[in-house]
Amino acid sequence: MIELMEKETIPEIEDDNWAMIIEPQRSLFDLRLYELWRYRDLVMLFVRRDFVSVYKQTILGPLWYLIQPILTTLTFTVIFGQIASLPTDGLPQFLFYMSGTVVWGYFADCLNKTSNTFVQNAGLFGKVYFPRLAVPVSILISNLVTFAIQLALFIAFLLFFMWTGSRVSPSLWLFLLPILILMMAGLGLGFGIIISSLTTKYRDLRFLVTFGVQLMMYATPVIYPVSSIPEKYRWLILANPMTPIVEAFRYAFLGTGTVSLSQLLYSFGFMIVLVILGAIIFNRVEQTFMDTV
Amino acid sequence: MATVISVEKLSKSYHLGQIGTGTFAHDLNVWWAKMRGKPNPTLRIGETEYNNRDGEEIWALKDVSFTVQQGEVLGIIGRNGAGKSTLLKILSRVTAPTSGKIKVKGRVASLLEVGTGFHPELTGRENVYLNGAILGMSRREIDRKFDEIVDFAEVEKFIDTPVKRYSSGMYVRLAFAVAAHLEPEILVVDEVLAVGDAEFQKKCLGKMGDVAHEGRTVLFVSHNMGAVSTLCQQSILLNKGDLQLIDETEKVIDEYMVRNTKETYSGQVEIFRHSSEKKVVGHFVRIHFRNKDGQMTQVFGSGEKFTVDLHAHLNNSIPSVSVGIEIFSSKGMQVFNLRSDSQGISLGPYAGGSDIVFSVEIPGLPLYPGLYIFRPWFAELGGKRIDDLIDGIAVYLELRGRYQSEKFIQQERGLLMLDCVWNSKKCGNEKQ
Numbered sequence: 001m002i003e004l005m006e007k008e009t010i011p012e013i014e015d016d017n018w019a020m021i022i023e024p025q026r027s028l029f030d031l032r033l034y035e036l037w038r039y040r041d042l043v044m045l046f047v048r049r050d051f052v053s054v055y056k057q058t059i060l061g062p063l064w065y066l067i068q069p070i071l072t073t074l075t076f077t078v079i080f081g082q083i084a085s086l087p088t089d090g091l092p093q094f095l096f097y098m099s100g101t102v103v104w105g106y107f108a109d110c111l112n113k114t115s116n117t118f119v120q121n122a123g124l125f126g127k128v129y130f131p132r133l134a135v136p137v138s139i140l141i142s143n144l145v146t147f148a149i150q151l152a153l154f155i156a157f158l159l160f161f162m163w164t165g166s167r168v169s170p171s172l173w174l175f176l177l178p179i180l181i182l183m184m185a186g187l188g189l190g191f192g193i194i195i196s197s198l199t200t201k202y203r204d205l206r207f208l209v210t211f212g213v214q215l216m217m218y219a220t221p222v223i224y225p226v227s228s229i230p231e232k233y234r235w236l237i238l239a240n241p242m243t244p245i246v247e248a249f250r251y252a253f254l255g256t257g258t259v260s261l262s263q264l265l266y267s268f269g270f271m272i273v274l275v276i277l278g279a280i281i282f283n284r285v286e287q288t289f290m291d292t293v
Numbered sequence: 294m295a296t297v298i299s300v301e302k303l304s305k306s307y308h309l310g311q312i313g314t315g316t317f318a319h320d321l322n323v324w325w326a327k328m329r330g331k332p333n334p335t336l337r338i339g340e341t342e343y344n345n346r347d348g349e350e351i352w353a354l355k356d357v358s359f360t361v362q363q364g365e366v367l368g369i370i371g372r373n374g375a376g377k378s379t380l381l382k383i384l385s386r387v388t389a390p391t392s393g394k395i396k397v398k399g400r401v402a403s404l405l406e407v408g409t410g411f412h413p414e415l416t417g418r419e420n421v422y423l424n425g426a427i428l429g430m431s432r433r434e435i436d437r438k439f440d441e442i443v444d445f446a447e448v449e450k451f452i453d454t455p456v457k458r459y460s461s462g463m464y465v466r467l468a469f470a471v472a473a474h475l476e477p478e479i480l481v482v483d484e485v486l487a488v489g490d491a492e493f494q495k496k497c498l499g500k501m502g503d504v505a506h507e508g509r510t511v512l513f514v515s516h517n518m519g520a521v522s523t524l525c526q527q528s529i530l531l532n533k534g535d536l537q538l539i540d541e542t543e544k545v546i547d548e549y550m551v552r553n554t555k556e557t558y559s560g561q562v563e564i565f566r567h568s569s570e571k572k573v574v575g576h577f578v579r580i581h582f583r584n585k586d587g588q589m590t591q592v593f594g595s596g597e598k599f600t601v602d603l604h605a606h607l608n609n610s611i612p613s614v615s616v617g618i619e620i621f622s623s624k625g626m627q628v629f630n631l632r633s634d635s636q637g638i639s640l641g642p643y644a645g646g647s648d649i650v651f652s653v654e655i656p657g658l659p660l661y662p663g664l665y666i667f668r669p670w671f672a673e674l675g676g677k678r679i680d681d682l683i684d685g686i687a688v689y690l691e692l693r694g695r696y697q698s699e700k701f702i703q704q705e706r707g708l709l710m711l712d713c714v715w716n717s718k719k720c721g722n723e724k725q
Contacts (some may be wrong), residue, residue, distance in 0.1 A: 042426035129386035
């Protein structure tokens with residue numbers, strides 16, 4: 001196995017048999033995804049680094065992964081559920097807000113972190129070449145770990161509520177969960193790398209991101225169900241590609257939600273286009289961004 | 294021998310000052326042209342290629358072409374801003390060229406810095422894997438070489454300690470060890486040997502030599518002429534983005550030295566540095582050389598007395614300082630190590646924010662004529678170096694006085710001049 005890999009990397013020395021040509025601009029669609037595959041070990045090591053380094057020298061360590069969603073959910077329950085009395089499709093408020101928080105958290109984290117790729121890694125990127133996409137991809141994966149932990153927490157609460165007799169009933173849509181996660185990752189990645197590519201030139205975008213993600217949450221049915229939006233304005237909320245994902249997630253786990261397959265297909269299509277567009281822009285920027293950062 | 298690197302008309306321009314072309318509309322225009330596969334409408338055309346049109350564009354490299362053979366160790370020499378780093382950056386694919394291309398056979402690994410991507414919170418072991426992967430090694434490769442790496446770095450005991458607890462020496466050793474065990478066909482190295490203690494530097498140089506003997510190709514940038522002349526048979530000289538010379542290393546170094554002296558002949562050397570080289574405690578401002586009559590010059594008679602004034606600025610207060618000048622022959626061999634502390638002298642104390650002139654009277658260097666490199670430094674007494682002019686300053690010694698013939702007095706034939714007493718008498722027929 002080892003011999004095989006080495007043979008691959010040592011090209012035969014013949015004239016005109018160049019292994020690599022460094023040129024000013026490579027073609028638009030030459031994304032070199034095979035290189036990303038060759039560096040898969042690096043991606044996993046980045047994931048490990050992020051995971052280990054974040055909670056070193058903290059008292060509660062990975063417990064923070066659990067504390068964050070619980071506190072957010074409690075806050076939402078008190079403010080939006082108790083004080084503002086927003087409807088929750090008849091679901092227990094705690095579960096309703098928690099499902100929204102966990103799903104939205106994954107998307108928002110992916111977007112926030114990937115949008116810093118170039119600026120935060122300028123030092124590293126300036127010294128050595130590796131496929132730059134390794135960084136955002138590793139972020140998606142390490143966030144996935146966080147998401148899995150939070151999802152497990154959510155399921156634990158769900159089981160508890162079901163055991164105490166709440167009116168929630170998971171549906172067959174549960175089988176769509178992997179696709180829902182893929183779509184969220186794709187949307188987060190797509191938005192993230194586009195923003196990250198643009199911030200190399202226009203730094204103001206960075207401030208817009210944190211702010212924009214917060215605003216976008218209110219345009220997504222995280223703290224309210226789609227069914228509570230008047231028919232007249234519903235298309236506005238539905239234009240947001242995250243809407244069907246959040247609603248489908250609720251429908252899958254809690255049995256209530258306003259979503260159709262065509263809406264999900266719309267989100268999926270949106271995600272595919274966004275990721276391709278993002279990869280192209282990212283690929284373009286990674287070649288020269290060191291000169292402008 | 295096959296050609297493994299072919300650099301063809303490579304150019305790279307940077308925009309100075311504001312980033313981009315200025316306006317968003319302009320950017321959009323350029324972008325639209327590019328998207329349709331048309332050339333950049335703001336780019337130069339034909340003959341006016343290198344004109345500084347808007348006064349914002351500088352060319353870090355201009356039409357540089359050369360080839361490197363397999364197994365060759367090529368030195369890249371030039372002053373700061375000559376384009377060395379840009380060339381390495383393009384080769385390592387950190388940035389793309391503006392025009393021209395490089396064709397490469399084999400895997401390229403670049404070492405523009407040791408310890409790229411080291412994370413202080415991770416242990417030595419974790420960092421070896423992370424750093425190795427960043428440099429392009431697979432997990433299996435690192436597994437295979439792990440023991441060798443740890444052995445080379447001499448950090449067995451601390452391999453499971455976070456690297457933030459490492460001494461700077463250990464850190465650098467571990468970082469270099471990872472890089473040294475890469476097995477690329479082409480290795481690109483920038484100045485990394487300027488770190489670590491002398492013994493480790495020697496070890497690194499040895500390792501680099503080994504790499505070359507294994508038939509790998511090495512491109513090596515350094516200000517350390519000694520290292521370049523030991524490692525590289527061939528070198529190229531860059532000056533302001535132009536490839537000026539490609540030849541045997543000795544010749545290239547000579548040319549470089551002569552050029553350097555000509556440009557700094559006056560005896561007054563202002564010290565400019567990269568913004569990246571931040572000196573915290575203090576730094577040299579300028580160096581003045583005065584001959585025995587008090588005139589500023591950098592050309593002295595061999596054996597003649599002269600004075601070096603080291604002007605420095607101190608940011609922090611320092612109780613006592615030691616100053617020194619290391620003197621190297623143009624071949625990179627150290628011939629003198631002048632230092633105040635070796636004579637039991639400590640200078641100071643100095644207050645923070647003060648400007649100081651350290652004056653060194655040199656009683657005359659009994660050296661063969663030619664170029665010598667002076668490397669002044671100053672340090673806290675018994676402590677860290679505050680500033681160190683690694684680039685060095687060239688000083689020319691020429692024959693004056695009794696020594697008339699330069700024919701036999703050349704650096705290839707020795708370094709030290711000695712006034713001997715030469716006598717002769719007849720013998721054998723003393724009785725007559």
